Amino acid sequence: MSEPASLFQFHDASLGYAGQPVLEALNLNVRQGDKIALLGESGTGKSTLLRRLRELRPDEVAWCPQQPGLVPVLSTFHNIYMGRLAGNPFWYNLANLVKPLAGPKKEITGLASRLGLSGQLWQPAGALSGGQQSRVSLGRALYQQKPVFIGDEPVSALDERQAADLLTLVCERHQTVVLALHNVEQALTHCTRIVGLRRGRLVLDAPSRDLTPAQLRALYTSS
Numbered sequence: 001m002s003e004p005a006s007l008f009q010f011h012d013a014s015l016g017y018a019g020q021p022v023l024e025a026l027n028l029n030v031r032q033g034d035k036i037a038l039l040g041e042s043g044t045g046k047s048t049l050l051r052r053l054r055e056l057r058p059d060e061v062a063w064c065p066q067q068p069g070l071v072p073v074l075s076t077f078h079n080i081y082m083g084r085l086a087g088n089p090f091w092y093n094l095a096n097l098v099k100p101l102a103g104p105k106k107e108i109t110g111l112a113s114r115l116g117l118s119g120q121l122w123q124p125a126g127a128l129s130g131g132q133q134s135r136v137s138l139g140r141a142l143y144q145q146k147p148v149f150i151g152d153e154p155v156s157a158l159d160e161r162q163a164a165d166l167l168t169l170v171c172e173r174h175q176t177v178v179l180a181l182h183n184v185e186q187a188l189t190h191c192t193r194i195v196g197l198r199r200g201r202l203v204l205d206a207p208s209r210d211l212t213p214a215q216l217r218a219l220y221t222s223s
């Protein structure tokens with residue numbers, strides 16, 4: 001059987017800002033079909049790496065940022081709809097803003113129900129709880145329907161059951177997934193490969209089946 005295609009490749013790469021490296025000597029190959037959890041303590045460069053992945057293949061990536069970045073005066077429906085804004089003509093977007101058309105209405109109503117947001121569909125995003133807002137943000141990324149999902153702590157504001165349910169949904173609906181997570185159990189349950197960062201270096205890249213929670217927690221120890 002042939003190897004899955006490579007989507008993102010880094011060879012001894014350095015990633016950072018304005019000439020200041022955050023990640024150095026990075027070697028990483030993300031293949032089609034990978035379900036990767038990116039772990040590491042705060043400030044070690046997870047978001048930096050995810051942003052670069054998104055920049056490399058903007059048309060193929062559904063992006064779920066760390067901060068939901070919703071438009072507070074617009075409804076849940078409209079914020080989810082924004083996931084496909086760029087792919088539709090102006091008149092179509094305007095029509096949906098004023099009076100949602102049957103197609104998007106049906107699709108987004110179904111998605112909102114799956115996200116537990118049926119009761120909030122027409123409420124302004126600014127009136128939602130933090131967890132509800134992060135589900136809207138997830139909905140907006142899912143609505144993009146891209147082959148690759150990149151999420152920066154997409155379920156950190158959710159309770160355990162909701163987080164598990166929505167990580168399952170994300171993995172089912174995308175061929176390739178890369179998620180920054182802080183919960184090692186979630187990482188091992190939902191992802192097939194774990195990439196660990198520590199102090200700006202990639203220090204772990206292994207199949208989930210070969211790892212234990214204790215090994216992953218070591219990424220967060222101070223020594």
Ligand SMILES: Nc1ncnc2c1ncn2[C@@H]1O[C@H](COP(=O)(O)OP(=O)(O)OP(=O)(O)O)[C@@H](O)[C@H]1O
Pocket residue numbers: 017022040041042043044045046047048049066
């Ligand atoms: N836009 C930026 N300009 C300059 N430096 C930045 C920028 N974004 C992040 N950094 C710096 O890069 C380093 C890594 O940040 P990054 O957000 O990638 O970490 P992280 O692992 O995602 O952290 P967290 O788990 O807290 O989200 C930090 O020192 C941060 O200050």
